[in-house]
Every structure is written in C-alpha cells, then in structure tokens.
Amino acid sequence: MAFSLLLVALIIVHLLADFYWQPMSWVNDRNTRHFKAKKLYFHVLVHGITSAIILTLWEYTFGWQQLSTVLLATAVIMLSHYFIDIAKSYSNKGVVPFLLDQIAHIAVIIALCIYITDNQSLIAYVSALATNPKVLWVVCGYLIILSPSAVFIRMMLERLTANFSSEGSLALAGQSIGMIERVLMLSFILLDQFAGLGFLLAAKSVFRFGDLSASKDKKLTEYVMLGTLLSVSVTLFIGLGVNYLIR
Structure with a gap:
C-alpha cells in the first residue's frame, strides 16, 4: 500500500506540474532557447518543490523519517526532469518524442519509489509477468494485429482492388484507423465483451454511411467494406486463437 500511495502521489504531482502548472510560454521558451x-x-x-512536499509527507508517515532520503529523491527528480526536457527540446516535437519523454519521467518515478520503499515484491511481480506464457501470448496477439496485419490487409486490398485510388483521403489515415480499430476489437475479444465489438462496428458504419451514400463511386463502398471485413476477420481469428491459448 505504501508503495502504491507514493507512486500515485508522485505521478499526480508530475501530471499537474507538467500539464496544468506549465504555461505554453514556458514550453515555447524551452523549445527555442533550450538549456538557456x-x-x-x-x-x-515547480517539480522539485511539489515532489519534495509529497516525499516529506510520505517519509515522515510511512518511511524511516530520513530527510536525506527526501533531499536525494528530490534532486534525482529535478535533475532527471531537466535533462529529459532538454533532450526533448531538440527533438522534432512529434508524438514519439512526447511519449518517450513521459515514459522516461514515469520510469524515474517508479525507480525512485522502488528504492525508497525497498519494494522487492514489485520486481518479483514484474518478473513473474514477463515470464508468464499467458501474458506473452496476449502481447504477441497485439503485435500481430498491428503492423503484420496492416501489411496483410494492404496486400489483400491491392490484389482485390487493382487500379483503385483512395485519392482525397489523409495520408496513412486508413492504416491508423485500422490499427486503432483492431486494438479495440482484440481488447473486447480478450475480455469476452463481444457486445462492445458489435458497438464498435455499428459506430463505424454510422460514421461512414454519409460518405458512402453521398459517393457515386461504387468502388469506394466496396473498398471500405473489404477493408473492414478483412480487419474484423483477421482480428477475430487472432483474438480467438489467443483466447484458446491462454485458457
């Protein structure tokens, strides 16, 4: 409990300091002037002060009441945040640098929580998950429905809809929508929530109905239907296979 309490408190502080208490002018200043x-x-x-408050409250409630631990942890959070943000300021400001930046911050917080609480049970739990065949089969299923399935569906569509052009649509939009769609569908299948699967397909049909009914191009309708049916079929096959292997 003590580990979870410290972890969630520090993550909340991180989210507040990074997204709510940081004006856009600060972000722009960092991205243009970097370490200057x-x-x-x-x-x-701001990160240091708020983290120090949480660490002090935790240390003198659940810990060994050592001020040195608070100072060390606060220094690690501040220094790591400084260098991670400096590295991000030199990036292309895309989604990947954003995700890597947040993952790095959270990883530092988790490592500090493990060190401060001396929580060896968490390490044992993570090790057990990493060597659990059921968990690995689920990970394998998600990996398959992303890039490999996208390649397979694209090849099938190219074969079935030769010379068809999807001109006018956003670049990679269809592939991205398909990946998100398959992730949601696989999640519903693994949770045995097939009603959610039906809702997802119905929602997609409603959104695409206007485009397809307004289009005079029959090929577009056939292309969308083929893509959807292929995506659903592949995900169902993978999802049911993973379900069988983990049960």
Whole structure:
C-alpha cells in the first residue's frame, strides 16, 4: 500500500506540474532557447518543490523519517526532469518524442519509489509477468494485429482492388484507423465483451454511411467494406486463437 500511495502521489504531482502548472510560454521558451531558457528552470523548480512536499509527507508517515532520503529523491527528480526536457527540446516535437519523454519521467518515478520503499515484491511481480506464457501470448496477439496485419490487409486490398485510388483521403489515415480499430476489437475479444465489438462496428458504419451514400463511386463502398471485413476477420481469428491459448 505504501508503495502504491507514493507512486500515485508522485505521478499526480508530475501530471499537474507538467500539464496544468506549465504555461505554453514556458514550453515555447524551452523549445527555442533550450538549456538557456529561464522558464525551464522555473518548471524544474515547480517539480522539485511539489515532489519534495509529497516525499516529506510520505517519509515522515510511512518511511524511516530520513530527510536525506527526501533531499536525494528530490534532486534525482529535478535533475532527471531537466535533462529529459532538454533532450526533448531538440527533438522534432512529434508524438514519439512526447511519449518517450513521459515514459522516461514515469520510469524515474517508479525507480525512485522502488528504492525508497525497498519494494522487492514489485520486481518479483514484474518478473513473474514477463515470464508468464499467458501474458506473452496476449502481447504477441497485439503485435500481430498491428503492423503484420496492416501489411496483410494492404496486400489483400491491392490484389482485390487493382487500379483503385483512395485519392482525397489523409495520408496513412486508413492504416491508423485500422490499427486503432483492431486494438479495440482484440481488447473486447480478450475480455469476452463481444457486445462492445458489435458497438464498435455499428459506430463505424454510422460514421461512414454519409460518405458512402453521398459517393457515386461504387468502388469506394466496396473498398471500405473489404477493408473492414478483412480487419474484423483477421482480428477475430487472432483474438480467438489467443483466447484458446491462454485458457
């Protein structure tokens, strides 16, 4: 309980300091001036002060009441946040750098919580998950329905709809929608929530009905139907197979 309490408290503080208490002007200053940005130091200081408050409350309630632990953990959070944000400021500001930035911050927080609480049970739990065949089969299922399935569906569509052009649509939009769709469908299948699967397909049909009914191109309708049916078939096959292997 003590580990979970410290972890969730520090994550909440991180989210508040990173997304609610950081004005956009601070972000722009960091992205343009990098390590020379004064606002970056203000941002790091906000993280340090709020984290120190949480760490102090935890240490003197559940810990060994050692001020040195609070100071060390606060210093690690501030220094790691500074260097991670500096690295991000030199990136292309896309989705991947954003995700890597947040993963790095959370990883530091988790490592600190393990160190402060001396929680060896968490390490044992993670190790057990990493060597659990059921967990690995689920991971394998999600990996298959993403890139490999996208390649298979694209090849099948190219074979079945030769010379058809999807001109006018956003680049990679169909592939991205398909991946998200298959992730949701596989999640519903693994949770035995087939009603959710039906709702997802119905919702997609409603959104696409206007486009297809307004289109005079029969090929577009056939293309969308083929893509949807292939996506559903592949995901059902993979999902039912994973369900069989983990039960």
